[in-house]
Amino acid sequence: xxxxxxxxxxxxxxxxxxxxxxxxxxxxxxxxxxxxxxxxxxxxxxxxxxxxxxxxxxxxxxxxxxxxxxxxxxxxxxxxxxxxxxxxxxxxxxxxxxxxxxxxxxxxxxxxxxxxxxxxxxxxxxxxxxxxxxxxxxxxxxxxxxxxxxxxxxxxxxxxxxxxxxxxxxxxxxxxxxxxxxxxxxxxxxxxxxxxxxxxxxxxxxxxxxxxxxxxxxxxxxxxxxxxxxxxxxxxxxxxxxxxxxxxxxxxxxx
Amino acid sequence: xxxxxxxxxxxxxxxxxxxxxxxxxxxxxxxxxxxxxxxxxxxxxxxxxxxxxxxxxxxxxxxxxxxxxxxxxxxxxxxxxxxxxxxxxxxxxxxxxxxxxxxxxxxxxxxxxxxxxxxxxxxxxxxxxxxxxxxxxxxxxxxxxxxxxxxxxxxxxxxxxxxxxxxxxxxxxxxxxxxxxxxxxxxxxxxxxxxxxxxxxxxxxxxxxxxxxxxxxxxxxxxxxxxxxxxxxxxxxxxxxxxxxxxxxxxxxxxxxxxxxxxxxxxxxxxxxxxxxxxxxxxxxxxxxxxxxxxxxxxxxxxxxxxxxxxxxxxxxxxxxxxxxxxxxxxxxxxxxxxxxxxxxxxxxxxxxxxxxxxxxxxxxxxxxxxxxxxxxxxxxxxxxxxxxxxxxxxxxxxxxxxxxxxxxxxxxxxxxxxxxxxxxxxxxxxxxxxxxxxxxxxxxxxxxxxxxxxxxxxxxxxxxxxxxxxxxxxxxxxxxxxxxxxxxxxxxxxxxxxxxxxxxxxxxxxxxxxxxxxxxxxxxxxxxxxxxxxxxxxxxxxxxxxxxxxxxxxxxxxxxxxxxxxxxxxxxxxxxxxxxxxxxx
Numbered sequence: 139x140x141x142x143x144x145x146x147x148x149x150x151x152x153x154x155x156x157x158x159x160x161x162x163x164x165x166x167x168x169x170x171x172x173x174x175x176x177x178x179x180x181x182x183x184x185x186x187x188x189x190x191x192x193x194x195x196x197x198x199x200x201x202x203x204x205x206x207x208x209x210x211x212x213x214x215x216x217x218x219x220x221x222x223x224x225x226x227x228x229x230x231x232x233x234x235x236x237x238x239x240x241x242x243x244x245x246x247x248x249x250x251x252x253x254x255x256x257x258x259x260x261x262x263x264x265x266x267x268x269x270x271x272x273x274x275x276x277x278x279x280x281x282x283x284x285x286x287x288x289x290x291x292x293x294x295x296x297x298x299x300x301x302x303x304x305x306x307x308x309x310x311x312x313x314x315x316x317x318x319x320x321x322x323x324x325x326x327x328x329x330x331x332x333x334x335x336x337x338x339x340x341x342x343x344x345x346x347x348x349x350x351x352x353x354x355x356x357x358x359x360x361x362x363x364x365x366x367x368x369x370x371x372x373x374x375x376x377x378x379x380x381x382x383x384x385x386x387x388x389x390x391x392x393x
Numbered sequence: 394x395x396x397x398x399x400x401x402x403x404x405x406x407x408x409x410x411x412x413x414x415x416x417x418x419x420x421x422x423x424x425x426x427x428x429x430x431x432x433x434x435x436x437x438x439x440x441x442x443x444x445x446x447x448x449x450x451x452x453x454x455x456x457x458x459x460x461x462x463x464x465x466x467x468x469x470x471x472x473x474x475x476x477x478x479x480x481x482x483x484x485x486x487x488x489x490x491x492x493x494x495x496x497x498x499x500x501x502x503x504x505x506x507x508x509x510x511x512x513x514x515x516x517x518x519x520x521x522x523x524x525x526x527x528x529x530x531x532x533x534x535x536x537x538x539x540x541x542x543x544x545x546x547x548x549x550x551x552x553x554x555x556x557x558x559x560x561x562x563x564x565x566x567x568x569x570x571x572x573x574x575x576x577x578x579x580x581x582x583x584x585x586x587x588x589x590x591x592x593x594x595x596x597x598x599x600x601x602x603x604x605x606x607x608x609x610x611x612x613x614x615x616x617x618x619x620x621x622x623x624x625x626x627x628x629x630x631x632x633x634x635x636x637x638x639x640x641x642x643x644x645x646x647x648x649x650x651x652x653x654x655x656x657x658x659x660x661x662x663x664x665x666x667x668x669x670x671x672x673x674x675x676x677x678x679x680x681x682x683x684x685x686x687x688x689x690x691x692x693x694x695x696x697x698x699x700x701x702x703x704x705x706x707x708x709x710x711x712x713x714x715x716x717x718x719x720x721x722x723x724x725x726x727x728x729x730x731x732x733x734x735x736x737x738x739x740x741x742x743x744x745x746x747x748x749x750x751x752x753x754x755x756x757x758x759x760x761x762x763x764x765x766x767x768x769x770x771x772x773x774x775x776x777x778x779x780x781x782x783x784x785x786x787x788x789x790x791x792x793x794x795x796x797x798x799x800x801x802x803x804x805x806x807x808x809x810x811x812x813x814x815x816x817x818x819x820x821x822x823x824x825x826x827x828x829x830x831x832x833x834x835x836x837x838x839x840x841x842x843x844x845x846x847x848x849x850x851x852x853x854x855x856x857x858x859x860x861x862x863x864x865x866x867x868x869x870x871x872x873x874x875x876x877x878x879x880x881x882x883x884x885x886x887x888x889x890x891x892x893x894x895x896x897x898x899x900x901x902x903x904x905x906x907x908x909x910x911x912x913x914x915x916x917x918x919x920x921x922x923x924x925x926x927x928x929x930x931x932x933x934x935x936x937x938x939x940x941x942x943x944x945x946x947x948x949x950x951x952x953x954x955x956x957x958x959x960x961x962x963x964x965x966x967x968x969x970x971x972x973x974x975x976x977x978x979x
Contacts, residue, residue: 149702186520189701212522222516224420226427238416239521 756801
């Protein structure tokens, strides 16, 4: 369904992402991992068509997404990293705006909005302005906006940010269920435990390049590590976490 | 039948308004009114109706003031038997053109950030299945719609009232209709010209400068544009008399003069040079409109489309060359850690927050306008000096500036910046032991004392002798201290960290207080001081009164210490009624 071919993005000739290759089939949940500055956000932006690659291409059903961006985005649900919403609109108004712009029929739009607001525990706050929403509420609005048109491809960038335990649990189950339903899900996160629970496949990035891309089991067995955390540390981090911890405490205690 | 038609029309409008393009246009129009700030809770709570009424107010108010000039009874009493209302209306027409351009220009500057689609629009709209050109066209349509609404609103009251006032003496509908359409057409065109001129300026800067440089220059440029508009307004009473010297006078370069030329051209009363300026107005308007569309298209392509490639963070403003000031102030003026931290926080906010800078700049601009009016009056009235002493108008100038700055500072302190960030003050300050008043006083005086010492003292001393210079500097400083202390009574918040006070509940009282204060602080004081400069007993009495007032206010500050002294972060509006709960305890 979605395929990245030699995806490269450079800013002023400095490469942020270099030769990233992977494919995401229907029913797969691909978790994208990497430390800060590894190129995750740039990759997500290129996958959603927000950023044009310097080299390489993103294919959706075998077609370059930039050939028909509007058609591609009709099939895409995207939850960005920052809940950057219009604060003066109410939650319901925002969802109506998104639904209208996605070309959803009015009758089903209103029904879906009400149902999803209710399911995400926002129905009581639907007429309050987004300015008064907490970070978690804004995040839930973004999730509803991404899900309500029933897209084939879902791209989540840190979707659990700010969510309470219950909603986070629901969302984790939902992502797995969406995968089982045949949706393709690209899941970008720092939280290793969640990625481990939710994703069937892993893409690990470091300094803009792909370190590993396979099923979670294959990656674990390949480097003989038992958990994702140790796998991640083995592949990505070149730092001694214990030493840094000791140094921080020393710095705190210094006169 | 009618209800069926209305129902059909309503259904069609509903269907039309739900089209993606119309919805986008509505979104962009709404965004301009609501602002593009991160948090709407930080925005001043002004309803759309109130904003539109406020914008229409100056034109309507000035039209009513002109009733006296065009009154037939007063003309008869003055012996003006051959009164030509259209000839008499020329300076007023010029003023209306300037007013319309100024108000529209100020609105364009005020809503500068909301005119162009920004990062949030990109994040919300671009991932949706709508073509980029639809976003471009919808925002362009919203801008054009808003310009028309603004031009109509700003000039609506004057377009009806002014022709009515001018034609009242003639009692002919033809004259009323003729004055009305020409006036309405010209002032609205002037408004549109002004809006798009600001728009072109922003667009050109966005196209030519890197984003960070544009953001850094933006505040200064906005201040410059407001100062230019204020200068146009301040000189509007002088320019019409220069028109006789056309084309030899530099007034021909002023856009309002072009529109006055257009007005006279349509009425068939333009002299040849004025008529040619009228053509310039038409060509200029068309050129500005085309330039606006072109710069918008270029800036859209250069800035909006490339948003994901640009960094969101704007580098902090470099003030390394001024950093030595803070240690000096720490040793001399800022006596506690609270004052040191608060002073730095407020100064940096004033220098970096566009909203605060603009509001304070607006007050300062108002001060400049009023000061120039006083200077203008002193040049055209009696004399700039009487004997070897300055006239009362000249004495008043530093007082006007000081009054506007102090009021502006006090007003700006009430405007919050990012309310969600005030937890750091909530967490780290002792609510009952704070030094908000000394901090605010020192901040206010930072904006008054330096220019009094560096400009007022040497300027007045050089021109009228050192005795006058020193006395005037002392009077301005003392009176400023008194005003600052008066405005800071029961002040118990760290500037910018508290929610808005209920302005709407007390707006009328505040406005009356401002006007009365101006009369006492500027008009009365300048006359008394002018008298005091030639009479030592009066000057001594004046200084004694000022010292006493200052001392009295200090005592009041000490007296109310401990009463309602707790630091606040939320302004609560007084309840409409309160239950006395007399039954409790019985």
